[in-house]
Every structure is written in structure tokens, then in C-alpha cells.
Amino acid sequence: xxxxxxxxxxxxxxxxxxxxxxxxxxxxxxxxxxxxxxxxxxxxxxxxxxxxxxxxxxxxxxxxxxxxxxxxxxxxxxxxxxxxxxxxxxxxxxxxxxxxxxxxxxxxxxxxxxxxxxxxxxxxxxxxxxxxxxxxxxxxxxxxxxx
Amino acid sequence: xxxxxxxxxxxxxxxxxxxxxxxxxxxxxxxxxxxxxxxxxxxxxxxxxxxxxxxxxxxxxxxxxxxxxxxxxxxxxxxxxxxxxxxxxxxxxxxxxxxxxxxxxxxxxxxxxxxxxxxxxxxxxxxxxxxxxxxxxxxxxxxxxxx
DNA sequence: CTTCAATTCTTGAATATTCAATATTTTCAA
DNA sequence: TTGAAAATATTGAATATTCAAGAATTGAAG
Numbered sequence: 001x002x003x004x005x006x007x008x009x010x011x012x013x014x015x016x017x018x019x020x021x022x023x024x025x026x027x028x029x030x031x032x033x034x035x036x037x038x039x040x041x042x043x044x045x046x047x048x049x050x051x052x053x054x055x056x057x058x059x060x061x062x063x064x065x066x067x068x069x070x071x072x073x074x075x076x077x078x079x080x081x082x083x084x085x086x087x088x089x090x091x092x093x094x095x096x097x098x099x100x101x102x103x104x105x106x107x108x109x110x111x112x113x114x115x116x117x118x119x120x121x122x123x124x125x126x127x128x129x130x131x132x133x134x135x136x137x138x139x140x141x142x143x144x145x146x147x
Numbered sequence: 148x149x150x151x152x153x154x155x156x157x158x159x160x161x162x163x164x165x166x167x168x169x170x171x172x173x174x175x176x177x178x179x180x181x182x183x184x185x186x187x188x189x190x191x192x193x194x195x196x197x198x199x200x201x202x203x204x205x206x207x208x209x210x211x212x213x214x215x216x217x218x219x220x221x222x223x224x225x226x227x228x229x230x231x232x233x234x235x236x237x238x239x240x241x242x243x244x245x246x247x248x249x250x251x252x253x254x255x256x257x258x259x260x261x262x263x264x265x266x267x268x269x270x271x272x273x274x275x276x277x278x279x280x281x282x283x284x285x286x287x288x289x290x291x292x293x294x
Numbered sequence: 295c296t297t298c299a300a301t302t303c304t305t306g307a308a309t310a311t312t313c314a315a316t317a318t319t320t321t322c323a324a
Numbered sequence: 325t326t327g328a329a330a331a332t333a334t335t336g337a338a339t340a341t342t343c344a345a346g347a348a349t350t351g352a353a354g
Contacts, residue, residue, distance in 0.1 A: 008260075010195075011192055011195045011196060011211070011212075013283075014263065014267065015173060015267065015270060015279065015282070015283060015286075016173050016174060016177050016188075016263075016266075017192070018283055018286040018287060018290070019166065019169055019170040019173055019174075019286065020170055020174065020213055021213060021286075021290055022166055022170075022286045022289050022290050023166040023167055023169075023170040024213055025289075025290060025293045026162060026163045026166055026289075026293070027163060027166075027167065029293070030163050041163075045158055045164070048157075048158045049158060057302080057303090058302075058303060058304095059301090059302065059303080064158070065158075066167055066168060066171055067341095068341085068342075069302085069303070069304085070303090070304075070305080070341075070342065070343080071340080071341055071342075073303070073304055073305085074304095074305095074340080074341085075340095077304095093301090093302085093349075093350070094348080094349060094350085095301060095302040095303070095348065095349045095350065096301090096302060096303080096349090097302085097303065097304095113155075116161065116163075119163070120161065120162065123162060126292045126293070127288070127289055127292045127293075131285055131288065131289070132162065134281075134285060135162070135282075135285045135286070135289065136160070136162060136165055138278060138281060138282045138285065139162075139165040139166065139168075139169045139282070140165060141274070141278065142169050142172075142173075142274055142278070142282065143165070143168055143169050143172060145273045145274045146172045146173070146176070146273070146274075204332080204333090205332075205333060205334095206331085206332065206333080214311095215311085215312075216332085216333070216334085217311075217312065217313080217333090217334075217335080218310080218311055218312075219333095220333065220334055220335085221310080221311085221334095221335095222310095224334095240319075240320070240331090240332085241318080241319055241320085241332095242318065242319045242320065242331065242332040242333070243319090243331090243332060243333080244332085244333065244334095295354105296353100296354090297352100297353090297354090298351100298352090298353085298354105299350105299351085299352085299353100300349105300350080300351075300352100301348100301349080301350075301351090302347100302348085302349080302350095303346105303347090303348085303349105304345105304346085304347080304348100305344105305345085305346075305347095306343105306344095306345090306346100307342100307343090307344090307345100308341105308342085308343080308344100309340100309341080309342070309343090310339100310340080310341070310342085311338105311339080311340070311341085312337105312338085312339070312340085313336105313337090313338080313339090314335105314336095314337090314338100315334105315335085315336090315337100316333105316334080316335075316336100317332100317333090317334080317335095318331100318332080318333085318334100319330105319331085319332080319333105320329105320330080320331075320332095321328100321329085321330070321331090322327100322328090322329085322330095323326100323327095323328090323329100324325100324326090324327090324328100
């Protein structure tokens with residue numbers, strides 16, 4: 001009897017692949033909804049993080065929205081042009097830039113939130129309440145265990 | 148008592164975000180290992196799919212490795228230059244191109260597989276056998292329910 | 295105090311990805 | 325059989341991302 005070897009297991013059985021596939025699919029669905037407002041997913045994340053009204057530095061934001069630093073800078077440039085957010089130099093540490101959400105940004109963010117909630121509800125329906133919360137729990141713990 | 152509103156839930160509680168975060172982290176780890184051979188994750192996936200020795204069309208491959216069509220074409224161009232894979236026109240349908248893995252590709256694929264297995268084992272250790280298989284199960288079912 | 299290393303953000307060039315258009319072949323209806 | 329529509333892959337231009345270098349500020353050791 002041959003020993004089952006991991007080396008030959010199909011790509012579809014790898015955790016990394018399943019994560020990529022699921023992420024891609026869910027992200028695609030979310031993109032589709034947010035495109036109603038013409039906003040990419042990352043911009044929604046940025047608005048959402050800033051919507052606590054506090055200033056957030058670029059470094060902080062980059063971590064929170066899963067973008068690397070230069071990419072974030074350029075995306076923020078666009079959002080500033082669209083007057084969704086604005087920059088303020090941190091008075092306590094002038095290397096830093098604090099980002100704030102504008103009123104226009106807040107209005108947009110509310111619309112986007114409700115589109116996103118639509119999606120989550122759609123997932124809950126087709127995938128189930130129990131599976132969803134269990135999946136979230138497992139993902140959180142995976143992320144934890146990776147640090 | 149205020150009704151708990153999903154609209155204000157922090158971004159970190161959204162399934163889409165947790166998936167993105169987990170995917171990013173696991174992918175980063177895998178990238179790190181594969182970089183020992185100087186190969187991006189997508190190329191490993193391509194080699195792995197082709198390593199069944201059968202010819203696979205570009206469309207098929209694009210679906211399997213989660214790349215869109217033009218991106219795949221250009222990545223395959225690079226891999227052909229590196230003589231890891233080669234193109235053959237499908238004799239049954241000359242619109243199609245069948246991709247095959249070369250001997251050099253096979254050798255590289257074996258090395259990459261063992262690097263990837265290293266990672267999976269590392270995950271099993273820190274995250275646990277049970278959680279891992281449960282997570283995989285849930286991801287598969289999420290992907291299923293999204294079609 | 296001064297200077298040197300570390301931190302934070304931005305910029306520009308190199309690279310990669312995507313969108314739209316194109317070329318080729320097949321399918322299928324008239 | 326012919327001609328129009330669909331399927332498949334590639335190309336080139338437009339966009340976006342990344343890497344490496346740079347500018348500004350802070351921290352901290354001497």
C-alpha cells in the first residue's frame with residue numbers, strides 16, 4: 001500500500017489555494033456591489049477605518065487596509081482629489097501624516113456600508129449562519145497563530 | 148437598548164476582510180519559501196496543474212490558477228523563455244493552445260512541492276490538525292455555495 | 295549640542311496587471 | 325454551403341503596483 005504523499009496532492013487541496021479561491025470569489029462579489037458607487041474595495045476599507053473620526057497615520061492605515069505603503073499613498077492621492085479624505089500633518093510628530101474622512105466621505109461610506117451589508121446577508125442566506133460564524137472564528141485564530 | 152447595527156461593525160469583522168487578511172498572510176509565507184527557488188506562487192500553481200502530464204488549454208489553466216487570461220499569457224511567455232513549459236496547438240481545436248510541463252519544469256516543481264509541504268506542516272504545527280481540516284472543509288463549502 | 299541612525303512618507307522608474315481590440319478557428323442556423 | 329455569432333488566445337495601450345531611492349523629522353548616543 002503506497003504511503004499517501006502530500007507532495008502529489010492536487011493544488012486544490014492546499015490551504016493557501018483554498019484561501020486564495022475563497023478570497024477571490026467573495027472579493028469579486030463585493031466589488032460588484034461597490035461598483036454601483038464606482039468605488040474599489042480598498043477605498044471602502046479606508047473610509048471605514050477613518051470613519052471613527054480620529055486621525056490615522058499612513059502607516060497605521062496601510063496595515064489596516066492591507067496595502068503597502070506606496071500603493072496607499074497613491075490611492076489616498078486619488079481620494080484627496082475626490083475630496084473623500086484629507087491630510088493633516090501630525091503636530092506631535094511631523095514625520096507623520098494624519099488622515100481624516102470628509103463629510104462627503106462619510107456620506108459615501110454609509111452608502112457603501114449598506115451595500116456591503118447586503119453582501120454579508122446574501123452570504124448568510126446561502127452559506128448559513130452557523131458556518132459563517134465558525135469560519136470567521138477559524139480565520140481569526142489562523143491569523144493569530146501566524147504572528 | 149440600541150439595536151446592534153451591522154453598518155457600524157469594524158472592518159475586521161467582515162468575512163471579506165478576514166479572508167483577505169488570512170490569504171495575504173499565508174500567501175506571504177508561501178512566497179517566502181518559494182523565493183528560495185526564485186519562483187512566484189502563480190508559477191508554482193501552473194507547474195503543479197501541468198504536472199499531471201496532460202495538455203491544458205490556456206482557459207482551463209487561467210481558471211485553475213486564479214489568473215485572468217492576458218495575465219496568464221504573459222506569465223506563460225516568461226515560463227516558456229525559462230523552458231519550464233511549452234505550447235502545443237490543440238490538434239482537435241486549433242483555436243486552443245495546450246500547455247505542457249518540460250522536464251526542467253518537473254524537476255523544479257518537485258523542489259517547490261517540498262517547500263510548500265514544509266509550509267503546510269508548519270501551519271499544522273502552530274494552528275493544529277483539527278482546525279486546519281475544519282477550515283479547509285468550511286472554505287470548500289463556501290466556495291461551493293458561491294456558484 | 296551635534297551627529298548619526300531610525301522612522302515616516304513620498305516619488306520615479308521598473309514591472310505587472312487589466313481592459314479593449316484583434317486574429318484565428320469553430321459552431322450553427324439559414 | 326455560407327455567413328454570422330461564439331469561443332479561444334494574444335497584443336498593445338492604459339492603469340496600477342512595487343522596488344529602491346530620497347526627503348524630512350525624530351531619537352539617542354557621545
